[in-house]
Amino acid sequence: MKNSEYRKGRGAQKYVANKFMQYMHESRDDFLEFCRVEGEEAHRSRTNYIPIFPKTIVNKVTSPDVGMKYSLNPYQGCEHGCIYCYARNTHEYWGYGAxxxxxxxxxxxxxxxxxxxEKLKSKNWQAETIVLSGNTDCYQPAEKKFGITRECLKVFLNYRHPVGIITKNALVLRDLDILKELAKDHLIAVNVSITSLSEETRRILEPRTASIKKRLETIRLLADNGIPVNAMLAPIIPGINSHEIMDMAKAVADHGALSFGYTVVRLNGAIGAIFxxxxxxxxxxxxxxxxxxxxxxxGGTLNDSRFGIRSKGEGKIAQHIHDLLRLARHTYFKDKELPKLNKSLHATYKNGQMKLF
Structure with missing residues (x-):
């Protein structure tokens, strides 16, 4: 039975202080009791959208163990509310809590x-896969309202530039028309996150994401339309979803995924206390x-920042997870491979016209 304090529909269960801010605020018991007696909300629960105006949008990824060189995030913060999300810490850089x-x-x-x-037209830019959602999900609920991801995909198509997508939202299927055009030239790969096959687990881990059924259907529809899919079985959380590894791998393989990736959960910065x-x-x-x-x-801590180890873990439990994932790959993905994206076309489209020589 869940604790009576549990906030349904949200991942994090409390506001936390921003370590970069000089001052912090807290909700005192007398204030909370006043709100209860008066029938008022102590905190507003609705989502607020705030426009910001960065000067650049493509980020170079310098971490050696992330698996991408460049990322693009149309949104900062994420309404999906995944409790384990490493991106929570980045919200502190904007002056908010994780x-x-x-x-x-x-x-x-x-x-x-x-x-x-502007970036793709730059004289010094050479085509390299840019991943949408390197930090926060580009198909979170805000995308339905603002459509920024779709407009970015149109740019990638116009300039025949390779793009990757990471998402756990079936809204990606809205843009199937553009994805199919990108796929004709091998310019697109989609990574769909599957963290559990249990809806009960999904609802508390990732409260505002697409259902597991919808995510598996998304993999199937993308694959049926010639769009290569990698499943992200991430993060693996021992004691919560680690027993599902083989079942998850089989499910995504059966629905058309060509490969899978994984991480072992780590709870850096403010995420440790939030989790x-x-x-x-x-x-x-x-x-x-x-x-x-x-x-x-x-190594006995929730906070692990060691490159090469932080996302895989070490020790007996981590090794057991690695062994299961190795077996899953051998059993369900033996003859499958995610194709490399095409970086050869962009140079001819950079200036809006084909080069003669």
């Missing part, structure tokens, strides 16, 4: 398509065991 602020205050980059076009508060409220009977097993994968 807890509920991350899910309720969404920063919107309306100029992203224009900034992207700990969440699990004691949502899964109190499992909390101690899960936290202990996560620590055992990261």
């Amino acid at each position: 807890g509920l602020d991350f899910e309720q205050i969404i920063l919107v980059k309306k100029e992203a398509p224009n900034l992207l076009e 700990t508060d969440w699990i004691y409220k949502s899964l109190p009977h499992k909390a101690d065991k899960v936290l202990s097993q996560i620590r055992s994968c990261h």
